[in-house]
Amino acid sequence: MSIIGTNIRNTRNKKNLSLKELAKKSGVTEQYLADIESGKKIPNQKLIESISKALGISVDLLEPSYFSQYFEEDDEKNEPKAPKHKITDKKPIEEDNAISSALSKAVRKIPVIDKMTSVKDFPNKNDIVDYKYEPVFQNKATNVPVGEFVYYIAQDNAMANSRILKGDLALVFITDSIRNGDIILYTERNKCYIRRIAFLEKEDILLYADNYEYQPILSSQRNINIMGKVVRVEFKI
Structure with a gap:
């Protein structure tokens, strides 16, 4: 949908x-x-x-805006009150469970992939090579669908001028809300690419790199599967 x-x-x-x-x-x-x-x-x-x-x-x-739900400030009346400290006789194992539960709400587990063998149930569990843990913004992860983000390991230097090099981790927001000029993750003929997109007449699109060594591709929306847009990159130092 x-x-x-x-x-x-x-x-x-x-x-x-x-x-x-x-x-x-x-x-x-x-x-x-x-x-x-x-x-x-x-x-x-x-x-x-x-x-x-x-x-x-x-x-x-x-x-x-797809980031508004994370960074939007809560009203003061909705801010949770600080819990009062009190002495408890609960067993250590119950305390450990409480800490684990709190930590699970403070971070989210984001899959890391380097290929895409199937667009069904993306990301497919067989394509996941690792996981990264990200902090939750404003404690709003409980209202965000699981699987909304995925990290993709860049496979080439096509987007080098956008500071995305081979081996870097590109954070992809899984969405079909795409604008002209967005850097997207898409598949064509069972291969993954990160490129910028330009919408032309009718269903025609131009997929292009910002590295002159890579040729632009003229295609159609019917020939590709857009998985989402790149919103952040983590690079090696």
Whole structure:
């Protein structure tokens, strides 16, 4: 299911607009809009702007920032009160269990992969070579679906000018909400690549490196599987 498609459908229903009406206002066919809402097609940035204008809302309401849920400050009234210290006669094993439980909420386990043999149930357990532990932001991991992030070990120097070198760990946010110029992780013919993406006319896309030694690839959305966007990189020193 597409995040953008779901937001478009929900907003359209709230405004009592039919598929046909919104499609006409947005300059696309009714079937194409239906495919976007169902997640079969990913709209480019220009089309997202057209649809948001037709709905009379901000683009951010269709394509919200994916980091907002982690860094958004909580209201003071929602802040948990510090627990009072008290003497307890609980057994050490119960205390250890409590500490383990607290630590499990303070960090999250993110899989590390270096290939992709299947796009089903991504990341596939057979492709996982390691795990990294990341701190939880603002104690909000309990509301975040498991498997939202994955680390991918870069296999080439195609994105060297973006400071992603072979062997570096690229943190990938698993999403289908992709914008022009995003660095994405995608598969084509059972091989993984990290490249920038540019949406062209219809379903055509350009996948390009920022290292001149690697040639750009003209392809179609139908020929690739976009797994997510690179949001951070960890490199060796």
